[in-house]
Amino acid sequence: MNKKLIGVDLGGTTIKFAILTLDGEIQQKWSVETNILDDGKHIVPDIVESINHHLDLYDMKPEQFVGIGMGTPGTVDIENGTVEAAFNLNWKEKQNLKEEIEKGTGMKFAVDNDANVAALGERWKGAGENDDEVTFVTLGTGVGGGVITNGEMVHGAGAGGEIGHINVQPNGYLCTCGNHGCLETYASATGVVRVARDMAEEFAGKSDLKKMLDDGQDISSKIVFDLAKDGDVLAERVVDRVCYYLGFACANIGSLINPSYIVIGGGVSAAGKFLLDQVDSYFKEFAFPSVKKSTTLKLAELGNEAGVIGAASLALKFNK
């Protein structure tokens, strides 16, 4: 009997769903808009309804599934299957996800936070090659991540994987967390732009990036990387600085836990090999010699499917 998994990737604008085989192959996928009105009280019922509706559509029964796994923003209590402080969903109060979704669908349910779930996805079916030792770093609006050691997600005392808040520059930029010099302040999409603005002020040479900033144009991390690829001197320096901090953080991750793979994903990683090679060069400058050989930096491979795939993998534990 070939049972299936359901993966749910709950985000602030859409909820992505997928039905997967136990090997992690996506067989069906769909998505619905996230309705965050009324303190987000429609979200869980919408998830339940959408799953039940699609099971009807595909003529499938809950018994054909091992269970449902979900990634969510906010602070997750994995044991109890609850979440709170998910502000982009308007969830201020604690939500009993496990209780409501198990009751509503008749399937077992497991949950973790969205960054961890994406890490699990990349580890299982993406750049992590299903290795037991994978660290995932996602460069988006912020910098997040997830750490897998001995084949298991590291939650630590509850706040494991705060990779964006590794300090890379004492007395550096002020971070939203209140500290100064967190990786996120340099290597997130907004961080890259901040570095660009800062370096532009002291830059005197010829640069399109400088001109754009002086003209008050909106710039993005993509523009910075594109200009650097085209040889814009200022943009090259900005990218060098961002990659320096990323390489420094990756080296220290390597010296501590020596993952087989450090997988870099998220919007900023769209800069691809151009980014990876420069990060790797600083990684090799700072990492312990045997770590340089045994830890490989890679680009993420699953894009935004990492979420549903990793979420589904949470339900594998029910397959006994």
Add this chain to the structure above:
Amino acid sequence: MNKKLIGVDLGGTTIKFAILTLDGEIQQKWSVETNILDDGKHIVPDIVESINHHLDLYDMKPEQFVGIGMGTPGTVDIENGTVEAAFNLNWKEKQNLKEEIEKGTGMKFAVDNDANVAALGERWKGAGENDDEVTFVTLGTGVGGGVITNGEMVHGAGAGGEIGHINVQPNGYLCTCGNHGCLETYASATGVVRVARDMAEEFAGKSDLKKMLDDGQDISSKIVFDLAKDGDVLAERVVDRVCYYLGFACANIGSLINPSYIVIGGGVSAAGKFLLDQVDSYFKEFAFPSVKKSTTLKLAELGNEAGVIGAASLALKFNK
């Protein structure tokens, strides 16, 4: 039937042995000198003989033991129970520890490196309070450590726990590993002295530490900490600098894997609460807010018994 464990802590000068209960209580202990002559070829036979001799002495049989666990210097292959590159034992070639010791004693055998084994000891019966999330940092001649997540030792791709080689100062002191600015170059016993010598050169005020260094006296990290406790201005600055780097490294360990406890041991940690409080203050400056609350820095509690206790715990896996 109350079976026992044997723990062996193999060092460059002595080999420590202990017989423990399954709860980790030491019932007997003894030690022998390490004979590193003839490429260290006497070491394994000496271990076998010493164990067999003491079993005779206590009128015990191999069947009364779950197994033997050992910590050793060098690069350990845990699966195969071999070790190589243990230079302070004169072991250049690969040693088949598991094969020889199991054959010689009739008991099951497990091995890991000495820093990891000390971490397991402190986790099990020391400052780690048997928590599943413990990182151990040992400040000795070098700086080493071990990382435990989800209750398991993290080996990563083979070189996990190289805490001494976390970079804390880009372009800092040259390390034996070839990199610049590793934690070990500042926070090991020799590192503390190096910081003292360096800071003394630029120090103009009144200081006994300065006078000792100018007189060409031998100083130790203990002298530096003792003088700092007595209010010597230069020594205070040296300790502040060392604690800054330790706090920075601990904060970044915290943000990555959020251990419940970061346990600080080794010779330098004999400075006690005086050291810990200053490290903690920098830790709190650099750590992510929720990590400050959930990760606690503590001093090691087992002293040099951590090795035999942690080693013995390796054999617990045979207790089925």
